[in-house]
Amino acid sequence: MYVLLTADGLFYGGFTDDVGKRLATHNAGKGAKFTRPKARRPLRLLYAEAFDNKSDALKAEAAFKKLTRSNKETFLHERGVFDF
Template sequence: MKLSYVYILKCSDGTFYTGVTSNLEKRFQEHSSGKHPRSYTFSRRPIELVYFEQFTNIAFAIQREKQVKKWSRAKKEALIQERQNTLPNLAKKKFQ
């Protein structure tokens, strides 16, 4: 069974990068070493792996990556800090 991963990296400038891969260790090494000079993380190294989820179906992993990429910084931080119970409230817009 081939596994896939959705991961979040914290960059040196404090931003988050969300990606999907079938080899988390190799992909992290590629980000860390700057293998891809045009990538988002290249000029934001060093990076830190702060979160990942494991999937047995690549289609579900890709779907989850797309979902998380659309999230606000606050919502991503809640996910990283394992505060899943706060995620619904962070999705709500605040009206005055």
């Protein structure tokens, strides 16, 4: 699971087994529909976490996406991420 910061200040959570490749895909405008608009790029990786299996990673991604903006900020702060 990973969290990106868009150029317009929004958070995007996703899942991949290759964060670097996925970030490049997003920044090329070929990732998720949410990250495609030019106003959202470039995207910056804020956080990445490895899981033992895909199921747990997808659950973490889904839980992150359901959080409010304030709770997403708290999630990141609790993991030592403050630069956004």
